[in-house]
Amino acid sequence: MTALLLRLAGPLQSWGTGSRFARRETGRVPTKSGVIGLLAAADGRRRVDSIADLVDLRVGVRVEQPGRIERDFQTARTRDGSESMPLSYRFYLSDAVFLVAVEGEESLLTGLRDALRRPAFPLALGRRSCPPVGKLEHGLHPGGAERVLTETPWMASKRTVADNRAQSVTLDLVVDCAPDTVGADLVRDQPVxxxxxxRSYAWRSVAHRRVTVPNPAWTPPPAQAAHDPMDLLEPRR
Structure with a gap:
């Protein structure tokens, strides 16, 4: 097994699962449909093209920093300006960072990795108004999605990592799993x-885990010499 590692970071992200009409929600973690859509865009596939070879990829998401929910709203009028349209509410994740492992055949993942380095279409974190920042792809790694996300050091923003003095951090992990997995959740997020x-989506099963990973900014405290209170006394003459 091989996994392609992605780091999804940007000022805003929005990962909808069931939003319709004038209220567009966002999930707390990237959706599989959003990740597959990003890969398809990089590969130059149009919306009408087949994604049959991508839907069986196994996806895992690790929450490096959860960010916070932001709400925006938009106003609109009819083309002739005579009538106001309903307010449209948009929800986003601000200042969030995620690590995504995409598990599949090495030959397919190699092509997707190369496409991410030279994407055919602009890439977005859920919505077109949410471009990614920083390095997006972080190479191919041996092992499954869950193993790679368990072994990779923390990759939050530099400031967040530097401000944390702990040797390791415990992070949330959401990963594709078998339907009979104990405690699995069903989400309608399998792109068809x-x-x-x-446009069509099917159900998929996901498992929620907690993983502890090393903090790359941690440094051991300096060694302290043994304290001897008698050192403060002047020696006898």
Missing amino acids: SFDPAN
Whole structure:
């Protein structure tokens, strides 16, 4: 097994799962459909193109820093300006960072890695208004998605990492799992087609874990010499 490692970071992200009409929510973690859509865009696939070879990829997400929910709203009028349209509410994740491992065949992942380095279409973190910042792909790694996300050191923002003095941190992990996994949740987030005329999603099972990983900014405290209170006394003459 091989996993392609992605770091998703940006001022804003938005990962919708069931939003419709005038209220567009965001999930707390990237969706599989959003990750597959990002890979398809990098690979130059249009919405009407097949994604059959991508939907079986196993996806795991580790929350490096959860960010916070921000709400925006938009106003609009009809084209002739005579009537106001309903307010449209948009929800985003601000200042969030995620580490995503995409597990699959090495040959397919190699092509996707190369596509991410030279994407055919602009990439987005859920919505077109949310471009990624920083290095997106972090190479191919041996092992499954869960193993890679357990072994990779913390990759939050530099400031967040530097401000944490702990030797290790415990992070949330969401990963694809078998339907009979104890405690698994069902989410309607398995992309079938991105075709605007026939957009379709199926159900998938996910497991929630907690993993402890090293903090790369941690340094051991300096060694202190043994304290002898008698050192403060002047020697006898």
